[in-house]
Amino acid sequence: MDTLRVQVRRLRVHYPLPAALPWQSGGVVRAVEDVNFDLTAGETLGVVGESGCGKSTLARALVGLQPASGGSIRVLGQEMVGASAARWREQRRHVQFIFQDPLASLDPRMTIGEIVEEPLQALCPELGAGERQSRVLAMLERVGLSAALRNRYPHEFSGGQCQRVGIARALVVSPKVLICDEPVSALDVSVQAQIINLLAALQRETGLAMLFIAHDLAVVRHLAQRVMVMYLGRVMEQAPSEILFAQPRHPYTRALMASVPGAGLVAEPLSGELPSAGSPPPGCVFASRCPLAEDDCLRRVPGLNRTGAGAAVACHFVAGAGIAVPA
Ligand SMILES: Nc1ncnc2c1ncn2[C@@H]1O[C@H](COP(=O)(O)OP(=O)(O)OP(=O)(O)O)[C@@H](O)[C@H]1O
Ligand SMILES: [Mg+2]
The missing domain is CATH 3.40.50.300 (P-loop containing nucleotide triphosphate hydrolases)
Structure with missing residues (x-):
């Protein structure tokens, strides 16, 4: 199929499970x-x-x-x-994933543009910088975040917006x-x-x-x-x-x-x-x-x-x- x-x-x-006592075996x-x-x-x-x-x-x-x-x-x-x-x-x-805590799952030192670009850099080495950028911007727009926000940092966003970034990061590699x-x-x-x-x-x-x-x-x-x-x-x-x-x-x-x-x-x-x-x-x-x-x-x-x-x-x-x- x-x-x-x-x-x-x-x-x-x-x-x-660690053993309760040193001479016991753990479960x-x-x-x-x-x-x-x-x-x-x-x-x-x-x-x-x-x-x-x-x-x-x-x-x-x-x-x-x-x-x-x-x-x-x-x-x-x-x-x-x-x-x-x-x-x-x-x-x-x-196979990509998204987790519960949107803010904690985003690196606070990276802009959201960099966060969404990272998996493309790591997993799609065949793509050039220009193609990566256009995919990132399209993906940000698709999840309802304006591409103009790409230089902002995660702490500047609400929980819902952070989860949109998480979804964009997961789905950008298709x-x-x-x-x-x-x-x-x-x-x-x-x-x-x-x-x-x-x-x-x-x-x-x-x-x-x-x-x-x-x-x-x-x-x-x-x-x-x-x-x-x-x-x-x-x-x-x-x-x-x-x-x-x-x-x-x-x-x-x-x-x-x-x-x-x-x-x-x-x-x-x-x-x-x-x-x-x-x-x-x-x-x-x-x-x-x-x-x-x-x-x-x-x-x-x-x-x-x-x-x-x-x-x-x-x-x-x-x-x-x-x-x-x-x-
Ligand atoms: N790293 C770990 N080491 C030992 N036990 C763990 C570890 N992670 C989870 N467990 C145990 O495994 C069981 C399942 O935990 P898990 O986190 O998968 O549950 P969950 O259904 O996701 O719970 P929640 O709804 O609270 O997120 C629990 O008994 C938990 O204590
Ligand atoms: Mg759980």
């Missing part, structure tokens, strides 16, 4: 465990879940900033797990994949909408494949065609957006949605504590907070099983969850 941009299979990302934080998805051209996959569920770790692994502990990440057909820094660098032209880690979480609501609309328009124009992380379900609903719900490093539910929001199946998804005011969903609120990621329970990771949990859930990890129409749920109690994913 030539529109397939990213294919992730059984991805694991673990962080070593691991299973930040991402057994994650599978495909991302195609022009598509947005939303990723949601509570703080600490592994969203940023997943994003960092996809751009090579955090090594995977196992599994496969194929980007434009190339296997990247275990790839050298040089191979990741080659891919950077095709990447095929954009990884967005909470790019609007630090912005106020009206600015959030502007940035989301800008990303959606740029995606329509360029056919970008986007992975879009947010803790705000409304944002994801607006932008993503498919959504992946994560809890303690694992995928609890994965479904086309309209199916997930119309009929959330996993008790965790239901609880997340019930916590959104005005969502109109009556479900058990989340109870209990989020277990430590360093010592996951032996069965279903959600069992300690799940209103449906029975003894079996504490022993057996539920597989992510198809429920039909492209949806899949990891719960022993969801009817129709019969066929393992991926096929």
